[in-house]
Amino acid sequence: MRRRDFLKTSIAASAAIVGTSLSAGTTHQPNDTREVSKMAFPEKRPLITYSDRPPLLESPRSTYTKQLTPNDEFFVRWHLPDIPTHIDPDAYTIHINGLVEKELHISLKELKNDFEHVEVEAVLQCGGNSRSAFDPIAGGIQWGSGAMGSALWKGVRLSDILNRAGLHKDAKFIGFNGKDNAAYYETPNFVRELELEELNDHVIVAFEMNGEDLPYLNGYPLRLVIPGYYSDSWVKMLSNITVTNKYKSLFFMDVAYRVPDNECECETPDEKFKTTKPITTMNVKSVIGYPENGMKVYHNSHIVVRGVAFDDGHGIKDVMVSTDDGKTWEKSILKKGSSRYAYSAFRFAYKPEKYGKVNIMAKAIDRLGNEQPLAKDVKWNHGGYKYNGIDTVQVEVV
Amino acid sequence: MKKILLLTLLSVGSLFAQVKGDVAVPYISYEIKMGKGFDSIQANCLMCHSFGYVLNQGPQSKEFWHKKVVKMITHFKAPITKEDVEITTNYLFEHYGNGKQK
Numbered sequence: 001m002r003r004r005d006f007l008k009t010s011i012a013a014s015a016a017i018v019g020t021s022l023s024a025g026t027t028h029q030p031n032d033t034r035e036v037s038k039m040a041f042p043e044k045r046p047l048i049t050y051s052d053r054p055p056l057l058e059s060p061r062s063t064y065t066k067q068l069t070p071n072d073e074f075f076v077r078w079h080l081p082d083i084p085t086h087i088d089p090d091a092y093t094i095h096i097n098g099l100v101e102k103e104l105h106i107s108l109k110e111l112k113n114d115f116e117h118v119e120v121e122a123v124l125q126c127g128g129n130s131r132s133a134f135d136p137i138a139g140g141i142q143w144g145s146g147a148m149g150s151a152l153w154k155g156v157r158l159s160d161i162l163n164r165a166g167l168h169k170d171a172k173f174i175g176f177n178g179k180d181n182a183a184y185y186e187t188p189n190f191v192r193e194l195e196l197e198e199l200n201d202h203v204i205v206a207f208e209m210n211g212e213d214l215p216y217l218n219g220y221p222l223r224l225v226i227p228g229y230y231s232d233s234w235v236k237m238l239s240n241i242t243v244t245n246k247y248k249s250l251f252f253m254d255v256a257y258r259v260p261d262n263e264c265e266c267e268t269p270d271e272k273f274k275t276t277k278p279i280t281t282m283n284v285k286s287v288i289g290y291p292e293n294g295m296k297v298y299h300n301s302h303i304v305v306r307g308v309a310f311d312d313g314h315g316i317k318d319v320m321v322s323t324d325d326g327k328t329w330e331k332s333i334l335k336k337g338s339s340r341y342a343y344s345a346f347r348f349a350y351k352p353e354k355y356g357k358v359n360i361m362a363k364a365i366d367r368l369g370n371e372q373p374l375a376k377d378v379k380w381n382h383g384g385y386k387y388n389g390i391d392t393v394q395v396e397v398v
Numbered sequence: 399m400k401k402i403l404l405l406t407l408l409s410v411g412s413l414f415a416q417v418k419g420d421v422a423v424p425y426i427s428y429e430i431k432m433g434k435g436f437d438s439i440q441a442n443c444l445m446c447h448s449f450g451y452v453l454n455q456g457p458q459s460k461e462f463w464h465k466k467v468v469k470m471i472t473h474f475k476a477p478i479t480k481e482d483v484e485i486t487t488n489y490l491f492e493h494y495g496n497g498k499q500k
Contacts, residue, residue, distance in 0.1 A: 042421045051450035052426040086420045137456035183446040186475035
């Protein structure tokens with residue numbers, strides 16, 4: 001009775017309800033049953049919609065046939081409900097303060113005119129992408145596999161901005177804050193704090209995404225781009241950069257977006273691991289864009305399996321595809337992006353010679369030899385972070 | 399002819415002015431289960447975030463929901479009274495629980 005109630009009313013629950021009595025945490029394929037909503041958000045086509053305040057939008061599977069994610073299909077994830085609904089690009093400034101020689105207020109125009117422009121093609125993925133794969137259900141939005149995208153980001157180097165301000169000798173941490181606000185004044189801002197050492201020349205303050213202004217919901221007019229890192233660090237509507245010598249305790253750094261600080265980054269639901277660490281860099285992952293679960297394909301027809309693969313910037317070496325439940329694997333054809341942080345798009349020619357249901361699986365391997373585990377072999381963690389199981393779609397050959 | 403030109407200019411203009419003027423984020427109406435304690439949910443939870451945020455946590459234990467409510471007080475500084483902690487936890491567990499205490 002209870003179970004049926006859930007299925008009727010909860011959009012999120014469907015895949016995860018089965019088998020909750022296990023004491024060890026398990027993992028399975030993420031939920032792939034949700035459809036895009038009828039309602040479109042500003043500058044977006046209709047996407048899978050979880051929340052309006054804050055806006056939470058997921059890309060459907062078909063998005064992952066494309067090497068660059070179109071801006072209007074790009075996922076959206078905000079933490080605080082109050083986002084400015086009006087931004088005047090002529091008045092927008094970014095403030096650089098703290099342990100700097102000279103405090104700066106740089107206008108959007110100055111940023112675009114006075115600094116060298118650089119571009120980087122890079123994947124942006126939420127640390128909780130695919131969270132619906134975890135059982136018992138990990139707290140947080142029950143994302144399918146669509147909380148990720150890849151774009152060509154254009155902007156200026158963070159280091160150029162910091163150099164212009166001049167860092168003090170004891171500068172060690174950089175805090176980033178955006179313009180989103182909570183409903184209560186006392187609520188902490190979504191500030192990210194990174195160690196200076198972590199920030200290389202690939203880190204940029206971006207004002208363009210795929211040749212256009214950033215969409216409003218992706219952080220217009222400026223966002224931080226940290227290639228290889230999960231998106232929680234890519235602060236949107238960036239308005240403030242503060243240099244410090246001491247780590248400031250922050251909720252979104254110290255409590256959220258953390259995994260167990262052990263080698264497997266895992267734990268059991270009954271015995272959570274005591275110490276945690278930030279999720280930082282991404283693990284190797286791939287997602288199939290075509291075909292999709294439940295599609296019918298013709299016997300002896302010519303199918304092109306397509307998808308995207310990435311890691312934290314070491315680069316993808318191969319994406320292997322299996323159509324016999326993982327007994328044999330064959331190399332797909334890879335098309336690299338313009339940077340090592342970009343998607344590698346893969347294609348695989350498949351001719352279904354048997355009738356009935358077939359599982360198509362894709363497994364990415366990076367240059368270090370890291371490869372994706374089977375969905376069931378991904379280790380459980382309480383936040384449902386960093387899922388990277390081998391993606392599987394089931395088609396019916398008719 | 400002038401009219402056509404003007405129209406063309408206008409449409410080109412709107413193509414490139416991506417975020418000029420106000421942007422309206424649509425409101426979504428969620429299917430909400432009414433029941434004892436919902437008033438408290440409305441006053442304490444929906445002030446800050448949508449019901450979708452609740453729904454999309456998936457069905458959870460009583461302890462999970464209790465911890466979520468307490469997190470809103472500790473970390474997000476939501477002014478939720480002791481009494482309302484209990485009322486909201488009970489509502490969430492009754493309607494969006496997994497049947498388990500822990």
